[in-house]
Amino acid sequence: MSTTSETPAPPTARPGRLAPLLAPPLLLLLALSTWQVLVDGPLLRADARLSRALVHPDRISELLSDLGNVQVAVPVLVLAAAYAALRARATGTARWWLPPAAALAVMALVPLIVVPLKVWTDRPGTPAVPPATGYFPSGHTATATVAYGAAALLLLPLLAAPAARRTAVTTAVVLVAAVSYGLVRRGYHWPLDVAAGWCLGGLLLTALWLLLRRADR
Numbered sequence: 001m002s003t004t005s006e007t008p009a010p011p012t013a014r015p016g017r018l019a020p021l022l023a024p025p026l027l028l029l030l031a032l033s034t035w036q037v038l039v040d041g042p043l044l045r046a047d048a049r050l051s052r053a054l055v056h057p058d059r060i061s062e063l064l065s066d067l068g069n070v071q072v073a074v075p076v077l078v079l080a081a082a083y084a085a086l087r088a089r090a091t092g093t094a095r096w097w098l099p100p101a102a103a104l105a106v107m108a109l110v111p112l113i114v115v116p117l118k119v120w121t122d123r124p125g126t127p128a129v130p131p132a133t134g135y136f137p138s139g140h141t142a143t144a145t146v147a148y149g150a151a152a153l154l155l156l157p158l159l160a161a162p163a164a165r166r167t168a169v170t171t172a173v174v175l176v177a178a179v180s181y182g183l184v185r186r187g188y189h190w191p192l193d194v195a196a197g198w199c200l201g202g203l204l205l206t207a208l209w210l211l212l213r214r215a216d217r
Contacts, residue, residue, distance in 0.1 A: 064182025128187025145201025
């Protein structure tokens with residue numbers, strides 16, 4: 001009788017070929033949208049038409065957009081990081097502190113990247129907000145993408161049931177989609193601002209995913 005262990009590998013040990021493949025198109029889309037904003041390209045006219053069709057300020061859209069506030073999204077990530085650290089330390093995991101610290105470090109990069117981009121592009125807001133500039137890319141979208149996405153990445157290795165892992169990922173996606181919808185519907189951002197926030201957040205999550213996989217080895 002074979003004595004070979006049949007214990008399946010943990011989720012983080014499985015090959016993750018999709019994440020590295022996402023980085024080039026995300027970077028390309030972010031660069032393209034930034035270029036269009038800088039040169040006032042034709043994509044902005046299509047963006048304005050789409051915004052006019054979607055904007056309808058109401059209380060629900062405002063509440064959904066608030067899910068991208070730093071005061072809401074970042075504490076969710078901090079709680080996930082604390083839970084992951086406690087679980088890893090309790091099981092004697094080597095470098096138990098690395099995944100939570102990496103997730104928080106990636107979160108800290110968001111304003112360091114978003115603020116200079118806002119100053120550089122100097123894009124005006126939609127007619128639904130007071131006259132101002134600095135709306136590209138959407139900081140709320142990038143914050144939500146990184147905070148909720150990183151929280152899911154930290155929790156995935158701790159969830160044994162496939163249904164639980166799917167729930168974690170689905171919850172993160174739904175929260176980011178809700179923030180994005182609220183921002184556009186309320187008129188806080190142009191759709192292109194939100195799309196650029198997705199690209200930036202996706203790039204940072206890709207970097208975090210690759211770092212976590214490398215540390216796990």
